[in-house]
Amino acid sequence: MKTYHPLNAKTLKTARKDTGTGWENVSTHLSVYWHDTFPKRRHFSVPFASRIQSDFVNRRDQDPVALFTRSYQPEEIYTLCARKALISPIPEGFYRYNTLFVDDFYFQNALSVIGTKASIDQGLYERSSVTGEIRIDRRGLAPTHYAGPCVWLPVFENLGHTICEVLPILLVLKHLNIPAQEATFLVDAAAREYCEVLEALGVPKANMVFKENRWITCDELYWSSFQTSGHMHWPSVYLDQVLTLVSEIPCVPVEPEGDLLYISRADAATRRVVNEEALFQFLKPFGFKKIVPGELTVMQQLSAFRKATDIVAPHGMGTANCYFAQNLQLLLEIFPQGWVRDYYFRAAQIKNAAYGAYIVGSSGPPSDHPHDITVNISEFAPFFTKLVADHVPYLLEGNRQLQARCLA
Numbered sequence: 001m002k003t004y005h006p007l008n009a010k011t012l013k014t015a016r017k018d019t020g021t022g023w024e025n026v027s028t029h030l031s032v033y034w035h036d037t038f039p040k041r042r043h044f045s046v047p048f049a050s051r052i053q054s055d056f057v058n059r060r061d062q063d064p065v066a067l068f069t070r071s072y073q074p075e076e077i078y079t080l081c082a083r084k085a086l087i088s089p090i091p092e093g094f095y096r097y098n099t100l101f102v103d104d105f106y107f108q109n110a111l112s113v114i115g116t117k118a119s120i121d122q123g124l125y126e127r128s129s130v131t132g133e134i135r136i137d138r139r140g141l142a143p144t145h146y147a148g149p150c151v152w153l154p155v156f157e158n159l160g161h162t163i164c165e166v167l168p169i170l171l172v173l174k175h176l177n178i179p180a181q182e183a184t185f186l187v188d189a190a191a192r193e194y195c196e197v198l199e200a201l202g203v204p205k206a207n208m209v210f211k212e213n214r215w216i217t218c219d220e221l222y223w224s225s226f227q228t229s230g231h232m233h234w235p236s237v238y239l240d241q242v243l244t245l246v247s248e249i250p251c252v253p254v255e256p257e258g259d260l261l262y263i264s265r266a267d268a269a270t271r272r273v274v275n276e277e278a279l280f281q282f283l284k285p286f287g288f289k290k291i292v293p294g295e296l297t298v299m300q301q302l303s304a305f306r307k308a309t310d311i312v313a314p315h316g317m318g319t320a321n322c323y324f325a326q327n328l329q330l331l332l333e334i335f336p337q338g339w340v341r342d343y344y345f346r347a348a349q350i351k352n353a354a355y356g357a358y359i360v361g362s363s364g365p366p367s368d369h370p371h372d373i374t375v376n377i378s379e380f381a382p383f384f385t386k387l388v389a390d391h392v393p394y395l396l397e398g399n400r401q402l403q404a405r406c407l408a
Contacts, residue, residue: 006132007105027103029083039237043071044349047391049356051383056361064359067342074237078225085221089213091118143215149183150218155191160320165226168238186211200249235346251303260288263313267294272372279375286395293318319344330392332356336370354391
């Protein structure tokens, strides 16, 4: 049995020998490259407004708009190079959460607790609940081996994660002088559709390998911290360059497209707007079109949102399409209580767009997956119209009825 000790970002930073960028050796076959030492805090001054619906339940420990700050701290980015690396299978029932083993260490996604438990329950390895050490009997593993440089791409079916955690890795490779044509890219089988985007950005289709449920060994594996620090929805220092790359992907024919888009979650399992038709009928006179991103391919979504200037959306993965909007002026998100996130507020800041947060209350207990919501149109309407009048008044031009509504 081989024993491996946990290695995480905190351990790496504590053991750091230098304050500059570049490679540092961690162990015999493990090195770490620090890309951007202590990235500067980013400050913005975009217009921001919020409204809390009257059914909001005031919990003492909850300030729903406190996270919408004018500045944020990008995370420090590093890349591991593991030579003679071993990668565990994805546990059955999951589409991600592998573990990387090299020398006497193992490395995981910071949020892979449930994946680790499943790996233990399914007999992939043993783990001490006291020390966190993992033990593996490597006899009989029969891993698939890949020679040459391999790149771990944590692609799965989530657009926000893909933009913030996957596409920046392509820029990291350029920084490390690793040509995409010479590397093998290990991706998740559940993300085949997203591979179209990778291919459009220069990753050869023949170089993409689906990890699936098997042990893998690599001569040389590059594993970036975008996926090891958890869900990095927040923009890194690479995001601006990523959006430039994406803007060069040719458009594909798609309907609907337009300047003003309402994103529907009608095809989602949770956090849908119960009275969506009433909400859309309120927005329609302003010129909004309804779009259901889940009914489109990723490439179609990219094309559909290129021209978008104003977006209204219940918070969810579909809102990540705001990154594709090349002239975004307004983003208004509708949140259920207990599920307020600043991911796309940061996107609005980067794009210098006005932002609104409308928070719908919930009478139930806090939940990891909030229920569907009902938007009170009589409360939403004055919030929206004032936001429009103050920051995107062009939506009212030539429509006296709407102008009167805003002045009322």
